[in-house]
Amino acid sequence: MPKAIVCDGNEAAAWGVSRARVDMVAVYPITPQSSLAEYVSQFVADGIIEADLMDVEGEHSVLSVLQGACLAGARTFTASCGQGLAFMFEPYYRTPPLRLPIVMSIVNRDGITPQSVWGGQQDAMTVKEVGWIQLYCETVQEIMDTVIMAYRIAEDHGVMLPVNVCHDGNYLSYGVEEAVIPDQDQVDLFLGEKNTNWHAALDPERPMAVDPLTGGSGSPGPAMFTRYRMGLCQGMQNALKVIPEVHREWGDRFGRYYSPLVEEYRLNDAETAVVTIGSMTGAAKDAVDMAREAGQRVGLIKVKTFRPLPVAALRQALSKVKAVAVVDRSVSFGCNCGPVYHDILSVLYRLEERVPAISVIGGLAGADITEKHFLKVIESLASAQHSGDFPQQPMWLNEHE
Amino acid sequence: MRKQAKKPFDASAIPDNLCPIATTLSELRTGDWRAERPVVDRRRCVKCATCWVNCPTQCITEKKTWFEANLEICKGCGICAHECPHRAITMVVEEED
Numbered sequence: 001m002p003k004a005i006v007c008d009g010n011e012a013a014a015w016g017v018s019r020a021r022v023d024m025v026a027v028y029p030i031t032p033q034s035s036l037a038e039y040v041s042q043f044v045a046d047g048i049i050e051a052d053l054m055d056v057e058g059e060h061s062v063l064s065v066l067q068g069a070c071l072a073g074a075r076t077f078t079a080s081c082g083q084g085l086a087f088m089f090e091p092y093y094r095t096p097p098l099r100l101p102i103v104m105s106i107v108n109r110d111g112i113t114p115q116s117v118w119g120g121q122q123d124a125m126t127v128k129e130v131g132w133i134q135l136y137c138e139t140v141q142e143i144m145d146t147v148i149m150a151y152r153i154a155e156d157h158g159v160m161l162p163v164n165v166c167h168d169g170n171y172l173s174y175g176v177e178e179a180v181i182p183d184q185d186q187v188d189l190f191l192g193e194k195n196t197n198w199h200a201a202l203d204p205e206r207p208m209a210v211d212p213l214t215g216g217s218g219s220p221g222p223a224m225f226t227r228y229r230m231g232l233c234q235g236m237q238n239a240l241k242v243i244p245e246v247h248r249e250w251g252d253r254f255g256r257y258y259s260p261l262v263e264e265y266r267l268n269d270a271e272t273a274v275v276t277i278g279s280m281t282g283a284a285k286d287a288v289d290m291a292r293e294a295g296q297r298v299g300l301i302k303v304k305t306f307r308p309l310p311v312a313a314l315r316q317a318l319s320k321v322k323a324v325a326v327v328d329r330s331v332s333f334g335c336n337c338g339p340v341y342h343d344i345l346s347v348l349y350r351l352e353e354r355v356p357a358i359s360v361i362g363g364l365a366g367a368d369i370t371e372k373h374f375l376k377v378i379e380s381l382a383s384a385q386h387s388g389d390f391p392q393q394p395m396w397l398n399e400h401e
Numbered sequence: 402m403r404k405q406a407k408k409p410f411d412a413s414a415i416p417d418n419l420c421p422i423a424t425t426l427s428e429l430r431t432g433d434w435r436a437e438r439p440v441v442d443r444r445r446c447v448k449c450a451t452c453w454v455n456c457p458t459q460c461i462t463e464k465k466t467w468f469e470a471n472l473e474i475c476k477g478c479g480i481c482a483h484e485c486p487h488r489a490i491t492m493v494v495e496e497e498d
Contacts (some may be wrong), residue, residue: 099419160419200420208411209423224421231418 002254003181009172012140012164012179013079013105016147018049018104019187021194023074026054026062030084031117032169033107037079051077059088063102066089070100071202071210075151075194078102081169082109085123095162096131098211099234101154101196102162103147104132108278109169110330110365118366119169121278122330125339132233133163133239134307136278140177143167145256148182151191152246158238159314160199164307168279168329170366175279184253190253236308243305261310263302264317266292270299272381273317275326277303277340280362280369284327287374290370298378314347323356323390324348325381327374327397329363337361337394356390362397373397431458435477437492443467445489452481452490 007015013036017025025044029037038376043049044375054065059080066076080088085106095102110120124134125216133153137143143165150163167173197203200210215225244260251257265285277286281302291298303310318324335342337359344371348355360377363369377395384390412424416440439452444465453461458472461481467489470481482490 013446095418148473199415207424208410210410212423212427214421225420228421231416234418 007141008176009143009167010036012144016075016144022051022077024052024069032173033081059084063091073197079105081107093130093343099160103150106164106166107173116365125330137167138281141179156242171279261305262313265300267299271297272323273299273321275301284374285351287371293380325358327360359394366397432473435475439490442489443468445487455484
């Protein structure tokens with residue numbers, strides 16, 4: 001029987017790891033991921049996770065160790081965030097082109113400086129372009145389920161890419177809800193045979209050099225390098241088909257259905273919409289309900305899969321409204337807006353009709369985004385649409401708190 | 402094709418746009434980009450092995466009465482010619498084939 005427990009998001013992720021039967025875990029603690037590192041370590045000590053646990057000296061070694069383990073055929077897991085992720089960047093950047101199906105939780109934390117130890121998505125958003133799949137969770141149960149689903153997505157032969165399961169620091173890492181732990185035999189059937197190194201291996205039976213020198217200006221260097229780059233792009237695009245299939249199969253087997261790429265909430269008759277990502281979505285949905293009761297035709301678009309960017313799904317959702325406000329929990333310093341907003345603009349360009357957008361930035365370094373904030377966003381969006389005067393600067397939600 | 406510890410396995414079923422892998426040794430050798438080659442004057446060589454000791458690539462091979470460089474490996478650095486106490490080695494410019 002599936003077992004219901006009450007736990008926080010970090011413990012939920014550890015239960016997902018246990019059900020996925022990983023072979024090796026390497027993890028280095030950093031707030032707000034630390035308790036996840038502790039749960040995983042305790043589960044290994046208690047035999048709940050039957051894996052080798054590598055205690056290494058930092059995040060750079062964490063991911064380097066897992067690259068070797070994955071090439072040797074192991075199913076692997078780690079978790080990090082913030083400055084830990086920054087320190088991990090060198091092997092992180094190399095994992096997608098090695099096509100290693102490693103799963104890593106990012107317990108989203110804002111970037112320093114200024115010093116802070118609280119939630120924000122600056123860490124994951126800063127590394128979004130290097131080829132990891134990024135899935136953002138909304139609830140504790142979704143974290144557990146998505147960690148397990150992530151292995152199916154990562155190890156799909158058409159994908160073969162690492163996956164970040166992102167959950168917001170503080171609000172989800174320490175937020176406590178009821179969650180159901182799926183049966184082991186059902187998860188075993190769902191995940192099937194593991195094979196992480198059929199394409200590249202450290203294996204005496206299959207002697208090979210992994211990642212020999214390619215590129216340069218002389219033939220066939222440019223053709224080879226370009227072919228691998230195109231292959232990585234193709235893997236990402238294939239993931240846009242695989243992610244919905246895996247979510248559908250998960251729902252059929254376990255009864256919990258999630259919108260795999262983009263969720264549309266009260267959107268069909270909406271004039272405007274708020275675009276959200278991660279744990280802020282709950283408060284945003286409440287605000288949409290309140291605005292609806294007050295007679296405003298507003299809906300919501302939630303991004304679950306941010307990398308690869310689900311262009312077709314976003315296009316479909318965005319084409320239903322006349323204006324949007326995109327709420328980010330991080331900053332694109334280079335573009336003077338939020339990073340999700342920036343990507344939404346690239347989708348809006350592909351619509352038939354022009355849909356103006358507002359960039360909203362809030363919830364930085366642990367700040368709360370409440371229903372009141374979202375009501376303010378909805379009001380600003382409505383008045384901009386009414387006047388036709390859309391602000392060119394971002395709207396900073398917590399500026400005066 | 403030179404000797405390899407194991408026979409290469411068949412990698413043809415693996416797509417060639419995933420992780421770069423190689424199952425055969427590269428034919429590229431350090432002797433391929435030499436600008437000058439060492440030429441030994443056998444009448445001067447006394448087989449003292451000074452060249453053998455000093456060669457950074459350890460490519461000097463022993464013959465019956467002299468030493469000479471293995472030109473597949475020799476990079477043409479000229480250290481052997483510089484160190485030879487009997488001036489038995491001359492560096493000669495490689496000509497295009």
